[in-house]
Amino acid sequence: MAAGARRGPYICGIDAGMDVVTGKWKSLILWELHNYGTRRFGELRRGLPGVSEKMLAQHLREMEEDGLLDRKIYREVPPRVEYSLTPHGISLNEALRALGSWGQQRVKRLAAEGSLIEVSPPA
Amino acid sequence: MAAGARRGPYICGIDAGMDVVTGKWKSLILWELHNYGTRRFGELRRGLPGVSEKMLAQHLREMEEDGLLDRKIYREVPPRVEYSLTPHGISLNEALRALGSWGQQRVKRLAAEGSLIEVSPPA
């Protein structure tokens, strides 16, 4: 889905909204930039435990194409690139806030159920 | 991600919320059940143009496991199965409403930009 197959015909708004967030790390990138405002490539990499450089770069490029974030290049050595949310990215994050709350409640439910199971006597 | 690898450790709420919606047709299933209240398997299949029976069944199972929808079996011939949203599914749909609005606005933007490009002289 390298920015060519995307922007497909959408069936509803949720469909269109999901399109720009699907990707293993995209919602976390959004979250990270929301929290820090501006982050460098390496900072994002260290902030997303487990992400590969390839996926991070690829996701960042797609999100830039989707108008979610800005990429500011400082022509220094060693190179420096800073990422930050555009107004569209900010509004997307706000639109995801309700989903975030729902997810937190889900985590709580799972923890509550889990404790009933996992705390069963180990021996 | 067949219901075993899921429920992984989540980094934030959005992460946890996204988990239950990732899947090519899940958000559309949610949308369909939200609009119709109750739908049979075949109705869902016809309502989601392009979905395969395998994926529809698989997604419905996962969403049932995630507590998003109810499955009601009528032991008739030919068989009848009705799907509907649980309270959790309903609240998830509400949580996705903001994303849906965002997506609609994005579609409008893309249409506006697209018309400027695609209407360029064909010959």
Added chain:
DNA sequence: CTCCATACTTTCGAAAAGGTGAGTACCGCA
């Protein structure tokens, strides 16, 4: 002249997701 740091890109391969088409079970209908 080599190493370091940064921000990537590229290549290869594995894993996951998704699609295709067939098969199953059941009963009423012709």
Added chain:
DNA sequence: TGCGGTACTCACCTTTTCGAAAGTATGGAG
């Protein structure tokens, strides 16, 4: 006796996604 309609499941294959590791470019420090 065979067909239709429903709601699946299963085996197999293709497509997409993701990861690991190496390579690229640059200039300053040593």
